[in-house]
Amino acid sequence: MAKQYDVAVIGAGAAGMMCAAVAARRGKSVVLLDHATKLAEKIRISGGGRCNFTNINAGPANFLSQNPHFCRSALSRYTAQDFLDLVKKYRIPHHEKHKGQLFCTESSEHIIAMLRAECDAGEVSWRMPCKVGSIEKTESGFHITAEGGDIECHSVVIATGGLSIPKIGATDFGYRIATQFGLGIIEPRPGLVPLTFDGPSWEAFVPLAGIALEVEVSTGSEGKGKGGKAKAGGHFREDLLFTHRGLSGPAILQISSYWQPDTPIVLNLLPDLDVAEELIGAKTTVKKQLGNVLSGWLPARLVEGLLAANGFAADARLADMPDARLRKLGDAINRWEIIPAGSEGYKKAEVTLGGVDTRELSQQTMMANKVPGLYFIGESVDVTGWLGGYNFQWAWASGFVAGSSV
Incomplete structure (x- = not known):
């Protein structure tokens, strides 16, 4: 009974x-x-x-x-x-x-x-x-x-x-x-989950596993929810962590809940600095290699990856760089737009x-x-x-x- x-x-x-x-x-x-x-x-x-x-x-x-x-x-x-x-x-x-x-x-x-x-x-x-x-x-x-x-x-x-x-x-x-x-x-x-990346554009960043820094992260565009309705994007300032398979840390876990497949996320690696303006302004006063200047703001290994990914020689002199190229590099740091390949799935989702x-x-x-x-x-x-x-x-x-x- x-x-x-x-x-x-x-x-x-x-x-x-x-x-x-x-x-x-x-x-x-x-x-x-x-x-x-x-x-x-x-x-x-x-x-x-x-x-x-x-x-x-x-x-x-x-x-x-x-x-x-x-x-x-x-x-x-x-x-x-x-x-x-x-x-x-x-x-x-x-x-x-x-x-x-x-x-x-x-x-x-x-x-x-x-x-x-x-x-x-x-x-x-x-x-x-x-x-x-x-x-x-x-x-x-x-x-x-x-x-x-x-x-x-x-x-x-x-x-x-x-x-x-x-x-x-x-x-x-x-x-x-x-x-x-x-x-x-x-x-x-899956939500609150690490994101994965692959392809040639990511190769320069694979060796960076373990690097962490505070960033601003947002969805690159409004995703589409059920029925094609616009879905509001997220924007967070939190820590980012490079992993062997992609990106993690609180910043990525937060934005993963807003991210939609095949759409980009946008990272500002130096949210308190206008990188292009700082570099252009320093051309006449700082006689250093570009990589050394950036290493004053970012981890050296990350700088190497960013320079390689954006076609800059590691020993390029700041004074020799055209303003247009420095603006491109600044944009790559203050507005790094990348499309995740996917996520780590339910096994890592919180x-x-x-x-x-x-x-x-x-x-x-x-x-x-x-x-x-x-x-x-x-x-x-x-x-x-x-x-x-x-x-x-x-x-x-x-x-x-x-x-x-x-």
Whole structure:
């Protein structure tokens, strides 16, 4: 005989545990299921093991979605300060690292333990590891077939995340359930992911792996979203890292969520300097080789690659360079436009762009409009945050809203 619950939450990650805890605190009987053997592995590995658990600046402008206003309600009802208050209640040591990013000072395990304690305080039932076979709608709610026995419940919350980092258990389960119940899906793709480059124009930069510097990065043009509609581009000032296969670092991870295949990104390698004007102005006063002048501003190995890629001899004298050529070189440094070959894919992506179409969901409750009692939260939904704690804040906020509604 099937076990009876008010709520079944499938997926014991950030959003799922938050939802289960909030619902249980309201007196609902809740069962939390997950197929993984380790609890909340994505929380555990995040932030280098210290979990960038929120960003104090989190707001709708920091999120991407086909419907950019959808996240507004949840983010206003459960703010970064609300989660920080919970962290403080559990006396978890934390600090602000950069641009509002809040990290555990010691270990991400503290966040996992806190969420586990919140669930246990509400007497949430755990099934883990537990594979879910099927979910069927019934007159009174839902019937779930699962390891350890079937479940009957009034509400089901899908918190199974997206496709990023498959080695820790990411699957398309949430998308399959959405499709089963006739809900639309915005095509998923990797987000917050390193970009790869190839071809002759990239050869000079292959040996530069390991070089890092602060840059400004933007999309070269407005990409096209679903239906051919213009998609707003991104613009960030963050650190860039050269890798063996292309580019990474916070600047690239941020812009990757806005980048569209076969379109360029634009890098300003010296955002505080007009390189052409500086070089032209120095022609009569600096009797140096061009490479030596540039090495005063940029790493020497990067200068070698830039000169080679733009057809300049390494020992060319600055005073001998025509202004037109220096302007071309300046443009190559202040506005380096390159088209990525692709990305490192889901194995290196921190999040999944796309997901359950928000037009199918209530922004006040996260429930599917045409399937009463079925909810989708967290990364499974077409809401994706910037790098820097924003995606965890969406998990907390969407989980809180659903947990308050089931």
